[in-house]
Amino acid sequence: MTITVPNALTAVNNAPKTTQRLRVVFAGTPEFAAISLEALIAQQNALNIDIVAVYSQPDRKAGRGQKLSASAVKQVALAHDIPVEQPATFKKSSDEGLTARETLRAYQPDVMVVAAYGLILPIGVLTTPTYGCLNIHGSLLPRWRGAAPIHRALLAGDAATGITIMQMDKGLDTGDMLYKVSCAIIDNDSASSLHDKLATLGATAISTVLQDLPHYQAQATAQDNSQANYAEKLIKTEGEIDWSQSASVIERQIRGLTPWPGAYTFLKGARVKILASLPVNDSQQTDKPAGTVISVGRKAILVACGIDNDANFDADSANTARQASTLAITQLQFAGGKPVSAEQICHGNQLNDGDQFTAETDVI
Structure with missing residues (x-):
């Protein structure tokens, strides 16, 4: 044979x-x-x-x-x-x-x-x-x-x-x-x-x-x-988060780049690694600018993102303006520190409601 x-x-x-x-x-x-x-x-x-x-x-x-x-x-x-x-x-x-x-x-x-x-x-x-x-x-x-x-x-x-x-x-x-x-x-x-x-x-x-x-x-x-x-082979810069993207895209970026090169953003000029987040909830929408920390809670940190074109949207509803999506971060790591949970951050003062995550090019 x-x-x-x-x-x-x-x-x-x-x-x-x-x-x-x-x-x-x-x-x-x-x-x-x-x-x-x-x-x-x-x-x-x-x-x-x-x-x-x-x-x-x-x-x-x-x-x-x-x-x-x-x-x-x-x-x-x-x-x-x-x-x-x-x-x-x-x-x-x-x-x-x-x-x-x-x-x-x-x-x-x-x-x-x-x-x-x-x-x-x-x-x-x-x-x-x-x-x-x-x-x-x-x-x-x-x-x-x-x-x-x-x-x-x-x-x-x-x-x-x-x-x-x-x-x-x-x-x-x-x-x-x-x-x-x-x-x-x-x-x-x-x-x-x-x-x-x-x-x-x-x-x-x-x-x-x-x-x-x-x-x-x-x-x-x-x-x-x-x-x-x-x-294509991954490069480090793919980890930088563009908050104008939808929460769904960013959430996949966090999961897809863990552990390397990792997803990251900037807060007041310092790099912050975003280690984990919850699946995107389409009902959580906001009118805040992309990258804004909406709330620092014990279970998650809500951050405004761009409009999620994949989310369900009723064009005939009274609310005709499509609002931006939100990302619920559960774990992150500040520069020079160890990974911390949302609850740990909630009890500290490193992140507050209204803070703005930015891109590296926006850092002064």
Whole structure:
């Protein structure tokens, strides 16, 4: 029996099915990938696989001391005595890249599992394993290809996201889809909580595929490129709140950028991080200017925002002027301080009714 793999990987077409244990190389760097690696290590016998090597990005300086720190994936591999490779490149134009390719071939991989690795894999690497390279991607492709799919799904207000196990090709998350599983996005999901859910879901999904890889490769489905969009890499300045936006948009910004880069604003020239808020209540509207602190309460701090075009609005009502929405902040952090709740702020004097949150460009 032969298996059919995506046309983009012609070098691995018609690889024979075998009952021998698959030689797996795992490539990943952060915690999202480490969860899958842990799961695969624990299930090697059940899945009939051997993880023969782990690839991760080179150690980076981290923390105040700027000491070299091993990635989450590397730490898992070392704890289980699995060889770790950390090439900076696979480009054949460099000696290091050529050496990295030769090292990979020496492991004689049947399949390479990739999750948030962070290095571009050239076609020469993608075709090295017998069954090619499988990617654990944190979205329901073709929606949210790219670097930050979890955050972008939250920022866009998506009702659901998920995991796609994809046969990698030379494009950016463009390969054929082998398996998809969805995950609902609930009202209080942040990028952090959704990351954890999808990391667990990703581990389950790749285990499912590896149970019968020929079957899933044989039924691979091409992505509809007309439905694709891209999850651009996050930058720090995306965290600055524009209070003229609706409360719904700002509330998604807070959740979608937690823990990094975080949502923030300015109060009297000092940066204030907005850590958490309640779901938007359409009935809470105001005529106050955007960014105005309407009230400092024990349960929440109400702040005026822009008009919410998504909220229900009765055009025939007596009140013909659409009022601005409000955001209920439950936790924030003043510059140089620790996170504090609305109740703690209510008992202090750092924030008062009528105070104005501003943009950095408005700071004098």
